[in-house]
Amino acid sequence: MEKTIFQPYNLNGASVSNRIVMAPMTRARADNEKNAATGMIAKYYEQRASAGLIITEGTYISKEAVGFINVPGIYAQAQLDGWRLVTEAVHNKDGKIFAQLWHTGAYSHPDLHDGKKPLAPSDVNPEQQVFTPEGFKPSEAPQPMTIQDIRQTVEDFKNAASNAFEAGFDGVELHGANGYLLQQFFSKNSNLRTDEYGGNVENRARILFEILDAIKEVADLKKVGVRLNPSLNGIMGILVDDETIELYDYIVTRLNSYDLAYIHLIEPFTDVSNIPQAIQEVAKHFRKIYIGTIIINRGFNKETASKVIADGDADLVSFGVPFIANPDLVERFKNNAPLNAPDQDTFYTPGEKGYTDYPTIS
Numbered sequence: 001m002e003k004t005i006f007q008p009y010n011l012n013g014a015s016v017s018n019r020i021v022m023a024p025m026t027r028a029r030a031d032n033e034k035n036a037a038t039g040m041i042a043k044y045y046e047q048r049a050s051a052g053l054i055i056t057e058g059t060y061i062s063k064e065a066v067g068f069i070n071v072p073g074i075y076a077q078a079q080l081d082g083w084r085l086v087t088e089a090v091h092n093k094d095g096k097i098f099a100q101l102w103h104t105g106a107y108s109h110p111d112l113h114d115g116k117k118p119l120a121p122s123d124v125n126p127e128q129q130v131f132t133p134e135g136f137k138p139s140e141a142p143q144p145m146t147i148q149d150i151r152q153t154v155e156d157f158k159n160a161a162s163n164a165f166e167a168g169f170d171g172v173e174l175h176g177a178n179g180y181l182l183q184q185f186f187s188k189n190s191n192l193r194t195d196e197y198g199g200n201v202e203n204r205a206r207i208l209f210e211i212l213d214a215i216k217e218v219a220d221l222k223k224v225g226v227r228l229n230p231s232l233n234g235i236m237g238i239l240v241d242d243e244t245i246e247l248y249d250y251i252v253t254r255l256n257s258y259d260l261a262y263i264h265l266i267e268p269f270t271d272v273s274n275i276p277q278a279i280q281e282v283a284k285h286f287r288k289i290y291i292g293t294i295i296i297n298r299g300f301n302k303e304t305a306s307k308v309i310a311d312g313d314a315d316l317v318s319f320g321v322p323f324i325a326n327p328d329l330v331e332r333f334k335n336n337a338p339l340n341a342p343d344q345d346t347f348y349t350p351g352e353k354g355y356t357d358y359p360t361i362s
Helices: 039-047 077-092 147-166 181-186 201-215 244-258 282-287 302-310 321-325 329-334
Strands: 009-011 014-016 020-022 053-060 097-102 129-132 135-138 171-176 224-228 262-266 294-297 316-319
Touching (some): 077 147, 097 147, 147 201, 171 201, 181 201, 201 224, 224 244, 262 282, 282 294, 302 316, 316 321
Parallel strands (some): 020 053, 020 316, 053 097, 097 171, 171 224, 262 294
Antiparallel strands (some): 009 014, 129 135
């Protein structure tokens, strides 16, 4: 029987009702003093609980991880209480939900850190606009992390994972993609270190495996996923280089020994067809290497998602923007119903507009 996006799937011991995943998307609705999830945020996720799996927006593992305003954290008790509202709401609809654990690294601004430079592998400015309390401001060169800073960050990821399970999440995803802290360590152009966290491929990947080893002390790695964006190029200051393929082949091969819930891969954000060092077809490439579950993301629709599943290149497909405008995306796919168009002006604005007020077909 041909595999379809509507079939249930065994996510390394956790059964999900279909292969349609809600991708993590920052929505900047935690506009309160504690940066905690709220009843409105719980409603947003509850509306989308028919997804086989929800992966939350990135949630900050510590104060040092903050990269823009109004994003919920997972390091303080009030934040755990807020996320518990979310997990209970999703579970009441028989949904499954993972928390994405996030550290933005260089993609931040001193205004978000009491005037201190944000921490990152090296003093390389990602040249981005950062959402601060006073509006968008250009990023600055960050403060290179000391060994103690790195050890503390590993501990922060461990504590965040423990907090996530305490708040009722079914699992966690490490954000190792899209130019944030972990990918800043992976990439040669953003990691200029000469210690055990820089230089060769193994050193640049070291922090990821230290985090996984730390989380293993407090959680079952069968409930942990890792997100990677191997062909990111020219965005967030990350560039494909002559060791990119070697690095990601090393990471994914080594992840085989960790018995994870999944790896969550992203097809190229931009056209990399003229870059020989870039992986052109990410799912196809890593399907030959990774023995576990692959979730694939980037610009899929019902037809292309069905094809990548049927072809066996991925096991589940994650959708981002379609889930913003279509809380009942699964039902719309099943019924071949038209999709609501998203209102991009409300992606990161406060309130219910463009958040919990999109119509459903039922």
